[in-house]
Amino acid sequence: MSTRSLNKVQLIGNLTRDPELRYTPQGTAVCTLGMATNRTWVTESGEKREETEFHRIVAWNKLAELCSQLLFKGRRVYVEGRLQTRQWTGQDGQPRQATEIVIEDMLVLDNKRQDGVEETPVAEVAPAPAPEAAVAEDIPF
Numbered sequence: 001m002s003t004r005s006l007n008k009v010q011l012i013g014n015l016t017r018d019p020e021l022r023y024t025p026q027g028t029a030v031c032t033l034g035m036a037t038n039r040t041w042v043t044e045s046g047e048k049r050e051e052t053e054f055h056r057i058v059a060w061n062k063l064a065e066l067c068s069q070l071l072f073k074g075r076r077v078y079v080e081g082r083l084q085t086r087q088w089t090g091q092d093g094q095p096r097q098a099t100e101i102v103i104e105d106m107l108v109l110d111n112k113r114q115d116g117v118e119e120t121p122v123a124e125v126a127p128a129p130a131p132e133a134a135v136a137e138d139i140p141f
Contacts, residue, residue: 007082009101011055012109013037015075021068031064033057033071035079056100058084063106070108080105 016034023029035055042048057079059067071077081103090096 008080009083010078010080011035011037011101012078013055013076015071015073015077016054018073019068019071021064029061029064029068031059031067033059033067035077056098057081058100058102059106060102063103067106071106075108075112076110078105078107078109079103 013035016036019031019033021029021031033056035057037053037055038050039053040048040050079101081101083099084102085097085099087095087097
């Protein structure tokens with residue numbers, strides 16, 4: 001009997017550092033990013049609380065190259081992917097473990113350039129003309 005499972009992560013947050021692009025010995029691009037997400041709530045006593053969670057994001061191939069070109073520290077982004085846990089032995093001989101989000105999709109949610117200036121769109125698309133409103137007399141009943 002086969003059981004279904006799901007490993008999907010969707011995050012909206014701000015990058016905590018500039019992307020780091022590297023290539024494997026086989027020439028595959030891999031980009032690592034740091035992202036922070038915030039959660040706010042009000043306690044029973046009415047006190048407003050906030051908690052920040054930090055995430056390690058990994059992108060591969062063409063998406064890795066795009067992330068390294070478009071993203072920078074402070075940029076607000078949406079990422080979608082899956083959780084992956086890696087294990088290895090550190091240089092000190094101690095076992096290490098890291099849980100990462102391997103992304104398959106990324107959207108930039110702000111329009112800031114790296115220098116903080118807002119970007120202007122290259123081309124603005126004019127909205128499609130609205131269809132002419134039908135007059136009630138013209139509509140058959």
